[in-house]
């Protein structure tokens with residue numbers, strides 16, 4: 001019985017309780033916790049802190065690019081900023097935020113008392129702060145932090161990097177271990193702990209998309225671990241995986257990296273698809289259109305994501321046959337992606353829609369993610385990519401799918417489930433300010449990047465030709481505004497955690513359906529100790 | 536009792552999933568030989584064989600004459616001079632020929648170099664058979680030393696008819712540092 005909860009003993013007056021476990025207080029509660037809700041909260045706060053940290057680095061980047069010329073930082077430091085910004089946002093913000101949501105929601109959605117492996121859950125969270133402490137500390141060491149881009153292409157990360165690369169490799173290993181443990185936990189929980197009656201095709205889509213994401217994670221994070229290990233041995237132990245002089249091949253690095261990298265981008269979007277598929281039906285007050293097709297679309301996206309990696313490498317001199325294969329395979333992915341967008345729109349069709357804050361974010365997601373998907377389609381056309389590759393057009397593409405895609409979905413999820421977590425409605429006024437400021441500034445920030453990219457401005461440069469000056473000024477202004485808007489979110493979250501606000505009902509939102517809306521608000525520390533019966 | 540059963544079921548599953556994780560870690564490394572095999576088989580990246588070919592009773596195809604260009608390149612950080620003595624040869628497939636490359640180490644210290652060949656168009660690499668090549672091993676030159684390095688090759692008569700002209704490029708790398716690491720190990 002005690003296996004799944006923690007058994008720290010206290011002296012004192014509470015000894016009469018025997019069934020309910022004591023919750024240790026203070027820091028120990030958080031250090032030793034094996035409760036899925038506590039760990040979910042930890043993940044989410046960690047992700048938010050990383051989001052602000054990575055965001056601060058983006059502010060440095062945009063300040064430097066505010067006008068042409070070098071004014072604020074050295075080029076080498078600029079490169080460290082772009083590199084660490086990317087690493088933090090991918091591995092520190094987006095992925096932990098999704099894992100936090102998985103922790104909070106999956107047990108409540110499938111009627112399980114907790115995650116299947118609570119101790120491992122504790123570990124997988126608590127190694128993360130160390131990974132990022134190592135990565136961030138390298139910025140303050142001699143020679144500085146990693147400056148080779150989040151993609152750490154060899155030979156930039158081998159021949160031309162500094163000794164701090166060892167810290168980078170170590171940090172990535174820890175992040176990878178954390179994600180793998182998190183993924184295993186999700187799979188085992190969903191596989192073994194569904195309440196009676198919760199059949200596969202009754203599972204909420206957030207659970208489905210996370211299950212598929214978790215399989216992607218255990219398939220490709222080990223490949224990333226292999227890639228960083230090869231970089232480490234090439235750099236420090238005289239191997240030559242990527243060194244042509246020793247019989248290796250630097251292009252092979254890109255193949256290995258993108259074999260991980262492309263599924264990785266889907267790891268960052270599939271849970272978002274799940275979230276949107278939960279929110280849209282609630283506020284359209286209709287059942288999700290095409291539930292089964294959503295499940296199959298998610299699975300086919302995941303499978304296809306393994307055969308498209310070389311669309312990141314069109315300009316490396318691949319044979320024509322390979323260029324064509326990867327072009328068509330990539331375009332094929334837009335079919336299941338299109339199915340999803342179609343289903344969301346069809347769900348809203350003739351629904352009685354209301355526009356609460358989670359719905360606002362979900363709607364913005366659908367429109368803006370689709371813009372990112374369309375620029376992705378353009379990039380997938382091989383001859384066209386020869387022009388667009390490594391320009392700001394690519395930067396625009398992946399920020400539309402990641403910021404207005406993944407991150408907007410996370411914000412939508414937080415607004416959707418926050419009242420269930422705290423039992424109080426968040427400050428709706430602040431939330432609307434957050435939404436509208438973010439929506440406007442994010443487009444001022446990223447939309448002009450399409451234009452400067454098409455005009456030929458390369459990515460990852462601290463200085464640029466005069467012709468790009470006006471657009472960059474706008475981009476930077478949008479960037480600062482977007483950064484500031486997130487402080488509204490911070491204020492709102494602090495207020496919510498202090499449990500200010502109107503109490504909410506168990507269902508919270510009028511149209512919400514699912515097990516998590518049947519338990520009291522705020523969700524009690526232990527839920528579904530006896531499994532519910534799902535009809 | 537139920538609890539224990541559940542836990543056993545969970546651990547079983549964890550073991551299976553860990554097996555996938557380990558397998559994929561191995562797969563990452565398996566990509567390295569796989570990549571080489573694929574490139575070799577398809578002649579994609581212009582790499583020639585790293586072992587000497589044997590020349591025996593190859594029939595010379597006098598109906599065709601193939602033009603082979605030789606060019607050299609010095610990688611950054613390599614101070615040697617490196618030139619192809621023979622810039623171009625015209626050979627019948629199956630016919631042996633020899634070309635020479637000149638290297639000189641103009642510095643005041645010992646340097647170890649490694650030449651890496653690359654054939655373009657890539658598919659021709661499969662038919663470029665070298666029986667002797669300086670690129671098969673590292674070259675060590677003392678300060679100021681100069682050497683004429685020979686390379687013997689023949690073009691396989693199986694060479695597709697549409698290839699009449701190809702280029703062999705040698706890039707010379709400074710591998711002194713890694714040669715020391717290897718010597719130390």
Ligand code: HEM
Pocket residue numbers: 151265266268269311312330331333334337372373374375376377379380381385388389390394397398401402405406
């Ligand atoms: C319709 C679907 C999509 C298509 C066709 C597509 C296509 C592409 C292509 C061809 C590139 C390479 C561009 C270049 O470097 O020249 C690219 C880059 C990228 N894509 Fe997508 N993409 C799609 C969706 C997504 C999604 C959903 C995400 C993430 C959530 C994503 C994230 C990225 C990232 C991060 C890069 C840049 C990687 C880098 O070089 O740093 N893409 N995409």
Ligand SMILES: [Cu+2]
Pocket residue numbers: 261262265308309311312
């Ligand atoms: Cu991709």
